[in-house]
Amino acid sequence: MSTTTSPRQAPLVFRGARRILVSREFSVFAALALLIIVTTSINPRFLSAQGISDILLNSSIFVVMAVGEAMVIITRNVDLSVGSTLGLTAYSTGAVYAAFPHVSLVVVFVIGIVFGGILGAINGLVVGAAKVPALVITLGTLYIYRGVNYAWAGSNQYFVGNDPAEFGNLSVQTFYGVPVLAIIALAATVIFGIYLYGARSGRDLYAIGSDPSAARVFGIPVDIRVFGAFVACGALTGLAGVLYASRFSSVGADTGTGYELQIVAAVVVGGVAIFGGSGTVVGAAIGAVLLTTMTGALASLNVSKFWQQAVVGVLIIAAILITRLLALRNTRRLKVSEARNV
Amino acid sequence: MSNPPATDGAAVLELRTVAKSFGSVVALADGSVTIRAGEIHALVGENGAGKSTMVKIIAGIYQPDSGQIMLRGEPTRFRDAAAAKAAGISVIYQEPTLFPDLSVAENIFIGRQPRNRLGLVDRQKMRSDARELFTRLGVPIDPDRVAEGLSIADQQIIEIAKAISLDAKILVMDEPTAALSGAEVDRLFEVARGLRDGGAGILFISHRFDEIFSLCDRITVMRDGAFVAVHDVTEIDVDGLVREMVGRDINTLFPKKDATIGDVVVSVRDLSSIGVFEGISFDVHAGEIVGLSGLVGAGRTEVARAVFGIDPYDAGSVTISGKPLHKHSPRAAIAAGMGFVPEDRRKQGLVMDLSVAKNATLTLRKQLARFGIISGRAEQAMAEKWTKQLQVKTGSLELAVSTLSGGNQQKVVLAKWLATNPLFLIVDEPTRGIDVGTKAEVHRLMSELAGRGIAILMISSELPEVLGMADTILVMHEGRITATLPRSEATAESVMYAASTNAGATK
Numbered sequence: 001m002s003t004t005t006s007p008r009q010a011p012l013v014f015r016g017a018r019r020i021l022v023s024r025e026f027s028v029f030a031a032l033a034l035l036i037i038v039t040t041s042i043n044p045r046f047l048s049a050q051g052i053s054d055i056l057l058n059s060s061i062f063v064v065m066a067v068g069e070a071m072v073i074i075t076r077n078v079d080l081s082v083g084s085t086l087g088l089t090a091y092s093t094g095a096v097y098a099a100f101p102h103v104s105l106v107v108v109f110v111i112g113i114v115f116g117g118i119l120g121a122i123n124g125l126v127v128g129a130a131k132v133p134a135l136v137i138t139l140g141t142l143y144i145y146r147g148v149n150y151a152w153a154g155s156n157q158y159f160v161g162n163d164p165a166e167f168g169n170l171s172v173q174t175f176y177g178v179p180v181l182a183i184i185a186l187a188a189t190v191i192f193g194i195y196l197y198g199a200r201s202g203r204d205l206y207a208i209g210s211d212p213s214a215a216r217v218f219g220i221p222v223d224i225r226v227f228g229a230f231v232a233c234g235a236l237t238g239l240a241g242v243l244y245a246s247r248f249s250s251v252g253a254d255t256g257t258g259y260e261l262q263i264v265a266a267v268v269v270g271g272v273a274i275f276g277g278s279g280t281v282v283g284a285a286i287g288a289v290l291l292t293t294m295t296g297a298l299a300s301l302n303v304s305k306f307w308q309q310a311v312v313g314v315l316i317i318a319a320i321l322i323t324r325l326l327a328l329r330n331t332r333r334l335k336v337s338e339a340r341n342v
Numbered sequence: 343m344s345n346p347p348a349t350d351g352a353a354v355l356e357l358r359t360v361a362k363s364f365g366s367v368v369a370l371a372d373g374s375v376t377i378r379a380g381e382i383h384a385l386v387g388e389n390g391a392g393k394s395t396m397v398k399i400i401a402g403i404y405q406p407d408s409g410q411i412m413l414r415g416e417p418t419r420f421r422d423a424a425a426a427k428a429a430g431i432s433v434i435y436q437e438p439t440l441f442p443d444l445s446v447a448e449n450i451f452i453g454r455q456p457r458n459r460l461g462l463v464d465r466q467k468m469r470s471d472a473r474e475l476f477t478r479l480g481v482p483i484d485p486d487r488v489a490e491g492l493s494i495a496d497q498q499i500i501e502i503a504k505a506i507s508l509d510a511k512i513l514v515m516d517e518p519t520a521a522l523s524g525a526e527v528d529r530l531f532e533v534a535r536g537l538r539d540g541g542a543g544i545l546f547i548s549h550r551f552d553e554i555f556s557l558c559d560r561i562t563v564m565r566d567g568a569f570v571a572v573h574d575v576t577e578i579d580v581d582g583l584v585r586e587m588v589g590r591d592i593n594t595l596f597p598k599k600d601a602t603i604g605d606v607v608v609s610v611r612d613l614s615s616i617g618v619f620e621g622i623s624f625d626v627h628a629g630e631i632v633g634l635s636g637l638v639g640a641g642r643t644e645v646a647r648a649v650f651g652i653d654p655y656d657a658g659s660v661t662i663s664g665k666p667l668h669k670h671s672p673r674a675a676i677a678a679g680m681g682f683v684p685e686d687r688r689k690q691g692l693v694m695d696l697s698v699a700k701n702a703t704l705t706l707r708k709q710l711a712r713f714g715i716i717s718g719r720a721e722q723a724m725a726e727k728w729t730k731q732l733q734v735k736t737g738s739l740e741l742a743v744s745t746l747s748g749g750n751q752q753k754v755v756l757a758k759w760l761a762t763n764p765l766f767l768i769v770d771e772p773t774r775g776i777d778v779g780t781k782a783e784v785h786r787l788m789s790e791l792a793g794r795g796i797a798i799l800m801i802s803s804e805l806p807e808v809l810g811m812a813d814t815i816l817v818m819h820e821g822r823i824t825a826t827l828p829r830s831e832a833t834a835e836s837v838m839y840a841a842s843t844n845a846g847a848t849k
Binding site: 194197198199200203204206207209210211213214215216217218219220221273277278 | 401423425427435441452453457460461462463
């Protein structure tokens with residue numbers, strides 16, 4: 001019998017602490033902390049009140065999207081249409097305000113979330129029905145949604161930043177010093193984090209990503225769960241679209257172009273395995289903060305914009321290499337324990 | 343170990359003349375079995391007898407084309423795996439189906455994890471429940487570790503823990519002992535007996551007769567996708583069982599013409615790969631067909647892949663024409679005159695979307711190329727020569743290989759290797775999935791190749807094929823060669839016996 005029994009004698013507190021220390025989320029968080037410390041030691045203004053507020057505001061929208069994307073990637077799928085979904089929902093926010101200037105804030109949010117959810121549902125339905133990799137389907141809807149956005153908006157742009165002041169203020173207001181946007185992002189992370197950690201259906205997502213055919217054999221409703229993940233991703237991206245309109249004010253035909261790759265990058269850097277089955281939305285959220293902070297930090301260190309992109313690339317490859325190394329180590333351990341069995 | 347008398351429990355699950363086809367291939371023609379409460383029921387048959395198809399029908403993964411499933415006397419249909427599970431059926435597959443990224447405890451309880459007041463998964467309770475199960479099974483597996491990296495034996499234990507925790511009324515075990523050591527098997531049997539005495543009906547599939555006779559109460563025999571007989575374990579012995587499993591006339595089907603057997607071409611000595619196979623030694627002579635027989639999973643293909651250099655091995659040597667062959671280098675193997683016709687033609691033998699001509703000459707690119715560019719005319723000529731010789735039936739050499747029938751695809755693969763003038767050819771399951779008519783043609787072809795002095799190693803799961811074609815038969819069981827039989831001594835019984843037991847291990 002070849003079983004690796006963990007030291008059960010160790011007090012629970014230490015076991016808990018150890019588990020946190022070796023988790024992928026912690027290493028991403030450590031990287032983020034290191035980045036902030038190094039940058040601040042060179043440029044102290046980076047960590048001013050304004051600097052922190054900027055980091056939080058800039059990353060909030062990405063965090064919300066990364067949480068949604070992480071859910072889809074955990075099921076061994078991917079949603080490449082999130083940039084276009086963000087564009088459509090952001091523009092629709094502008095359109096709603098143009099048509100009904102006195103519409104309430106809640107209704108605007110609900111419209112954005114539901115619209116995003118519908119776009120996500122289309123992805124989920126086609127992926128489930130066509131049995132074609134999500135990569136291909138959502139690459140298609142990336143262009144379709146963007147095309148619809150162009151046809152709808154043309155050269156028109158809406159400026160919603162201060163028209164209804166209450167909407168524009170959303171991205172300026174703070175609550176006990178914390179930007180409201182950041183609180184929304186945190187709430188999304190916590191809610192979906194608990195769902196994935198604690199709900200049975202949330203755990204199903206991991207099982208599906210870990211081995212889709214085994215999940216089917218097991219009687220897990222694979223198609224329904226994957227559909228749900230796409231809807232959640234779309235809805236969260238819809239929420240991000242509304243937040244985008246509030247924060248950046250101007251929304252048009254090309255809003256959010258190219259975001260999809262940044263989001264996927266954030267999720268992967270945050271420790272979610274690109275082939276599904278492992279990782280957390282918390283990690284993805286930290287990954288999103290890390291990537292936005294990285295951009296800000298490099299800018300404040302006067303690194304050229306071109307190099308900033310290269311650094312992001314290095315980060316992605318590093319994250320994937322770490323995952324691969326861990327997997328290799330596991331395989332070797334398996335082979336050794338097998339050999340002992342013979 | 344004595345067998346308690348078969349209990350006269352009521353039938354918990356009954357399959358009546360269940361049939362299942364995939365396209366034109368009949369996987370199961372007449373699947374019938376009755377499992378009673380409180381019995382362990384063995385299901386035996388050769389490879390391809392339809393056992394696995396039957397298991398998948400019971401598990402709800404396949405839906406039968408015809409026939410009836412009776413659950414506790416009521417006709418039933420299982421729409422999917424979840425429906426079968428809800429009916430109290432638990433299946434342990436030969437290859438455990440765990441989720442590598444999830445913890446051991448979660449693997450046991452996925453989809454039905456204990457929940458706390460908030461409706462969230464109660465990890466504390468899940469962990470202690472899992473630990474309790476393992477204590478009951480007497481194994482020290484940490485419920486918190488991820489399933490990735492667990493040995494097959496441990497994975498099997500987890501599957502069993504899962505079945506126990508489900509309180510399964512019907513438990514199907516598809517060769518659960520294939521990867522287990524003696525002590526682990528004993529423990530598994532103890533658990534199985536415990537479940538039986540608790541009133542569960544167990545269907546046990548195994549190729550090990552000793553296990554069947556020590557554990558089971560009744561035995562159902564299948565052959566060629568159909569029910570043959572059912573016996574109380576006390577009224578039949580191994581010989582009788584083997585006769586029923588094989589039971590067909592095999593002398594007329596696959597004649598190999600006698601060829602003059604020449605010098606040793608390939609010589610394999612003490613080849614070992616840790617955990618896969620061990621101490622494999624054999625010779626193949628010019629003009630000889632050596633049949634490598636054994637059950638699925640015995641390690642036959644792995645040996646062939648190691649000999650050809652696709653996979654590395656840990657110890658031993660391969661020599662061809664007296665010269666040692668570099669290990670782990672198919673390129674060196676091809677250069678030395680080896681050819682390999684893999685089992686999965688679609689994945690390994692052919693480029694399905696390329697033309698017949700291109701496929702047939704794929705291994706000859708160097709020879710055909712001048713200054714690195716392949717001459718279309720030379721390619722065409724070479725392809726024409728070989729496809730004509732092998733009688734490949736194709737409309738045009740320009741058609742994609744995927745348009746050909748299985749048998750003709752197999753001929754193109756053969757053509758591909760023959761064009762290299764090999765000394766030694768490995769053929770893995772040459773006639774799997776090929777209709778009977780073309781089968782005979784493939785056999786005629788191989789016989790002809792041997793006649794030309796090519797040494798052939800043929801892996802085959804079909805007893806008649808091995809008995810009819812091979813001059814020498816090697817039988818493998820669990821990574822070792824358990825018998826080496828010349829054609830004159832080989833019978834279906836002796837091969838089957840060596841494939842199912844360790845008895846002949848010290849030959």
